[in-house]
Amino acid sequence: MSVKNLQIIPYNLIKIKMMKKITKQSDKFNSQLKSQESEYDDIFQDQKTEQQHQPVIQKESQRKTNIRIVFTRKPTQQQQPQTIPQQRISVAKRSWHKELDNLINPSEMKNGKFSQEERESIMQIVRDYQVQNNLTDQQLKDYIELKTLGHSKIWLEITKFIPTRTVDSVYKLIRRSLDSKNRHGYWNKEEEAELLKCIQQYGRKWREISKHLNRTPDNIRNKYIQIGEHNHLFRNKSFWTIEEFLTLMNNIHALSGYPILLPNYDQILQQRFGEDFQNVKFRLNYRKMQADDKEIFELLKSIVNIPSNIGVTIKWTEISAEIKTKAKDDLRQMWYKLNGMLL
DNA sequence: TAGCCTCAATGCACCGCCTG
DNA sequence: CAGGCGGTGCATTGAGGCTA
Incomplete structure (x- = not known):
């Protein structure tokens, strides 16, 4: 994308547009929920009873006295079917x-x-x-x-x-x-280039592309999604902008109906970073984090309110369509990281 | 400073479900 | 039957910290 094609949209307009969308989707969601609740009353009742018996798991992050990014891995035990x-x-x-x-x-x-x-x-x-x-x-x-x-x-x-x-x-x-093409480990640059070439030629015909690469159709599809699909050229690894962060939060709000951002979040950000706050960058890799990155992330944590249970499956594909500079997995990781630290 | 350890980031493997 | 999609689990990697 060339610089002259860049369209500068005032942030307020983006916000208004986003809020309209959120209200609309939230209303729709709530009315759907109401009609479904009565229909599945007995199921909801079962779930409520079941939840009472679930043990409370103390989060790793709560046990630490010093705040640091702890993205705990579950014990590697075989999942029981x-x-x-x-x-x-x-x-x-x-x-x-x-x-x-x-x-x-x-x-x-x-x-x-x-x-x-x-x-x-x-x-x-x-x-x-x-x-x-x-x-x-x-x-x-x-x-x-x-x-x-x-x-x-x-x-x-x-x-x-x-x-x-x-x-x-x-x-x-x-x-x-x-399938002898399964489990071939990491992709190299050449394979990745070949994959993109095949995508251009055949589209999302994974079986067809598999004939040209030493990978299964599933492997190929996973790789393509992981590099950001059709937005792979624009994907920003590591660095996030505040705008990307806010868009993610607003989209989760739109999908769940739960307001994630505090009402005065923009005032707080504006006060600290000025008018142009949405373009401020930071990175999550805490080992590479500079003092600035940490400060920004701490501030972002302070303007969100995350429920213990969001109540819906988050549609990462839909959200990644809104944030072209991040792959689906990038968004998921950011969300889980916030969850791990704040719950 | 070599060797070991820890753990976030990365990204591959896998499963359930839907559809033609 | 087979292909494809959405979503999740978890193994690997490597930077940085610790210690002898």
Whole structure:
């Protein structure tokens, strides 16, 4: 983007526009919520009862006497698969394998990460299938990756032995596990350039692009999103502007209906940084943070009010459409960092 | 100052769900 | 069945601090 294309918009106009949008979306949200609340009264009641029994987890940041950025990592223990409530198993998901219906007991179905035991037993079943059907390694691999052998029943046959998982999730697991293009580690500059070239040529046809790169379609899509998708050229790593920060807060307000910023936030910022406060930059990397960066971030923390439970799933994709200089993950990290420090 | 430790930043792997 | 999307989990990296 050339400098002459830059459009300077007065900050007040941006604010007015944003506030209109927030009010509109907030009203819409509240009326939707009201109508849904009565409809799902019994569900909400169950959730409330459940919450009372949840242990209170003391945040790492609360235990520290000196304030520093603590972005705690959860203990690296295997996540236990959870039982799926009966109503969540939709007919549509099982429509292509109706013959399994009799074998599925919805109360025993699980979701979440596959355990090591589950993975091992699934891969053993795949090997058994291979032996029974007299398939070479290459033939099996070809079917998994290219679907060339016409073993259309393979997924049904295998999932018959895994009654606690849907065919869909077993299918995805096997294809990932046996796809030789999966798990190739970090991308280099050349691969990244090739990816962008392919995007220009084929668009978001991940399967097609996968033919030209040594990565799975899922890997390719993840990478493209992570570098900022169509805004990758404008992505500012590390540095944030106050304007980007405020836009993020306002968007979360718009989505959740919860006012994140204090009413007089702009006066506070103006008082400290002057009229041009929205262009002030700071960085979050606390090891590289200068005194200035810390001061700005401390001030920003003081003008937000974050609820213990925002109540909605934040649509990062929608928000990243508003903030072209940040990727979806950049926004998520900023939000979680604020949450980790203030709750 | 070498070697080890800690932890935020980065970014890849994965899962559930929807749709054609 | 297969492709694609939204969202989350967590492994790796490397800068900076600590200590012998």
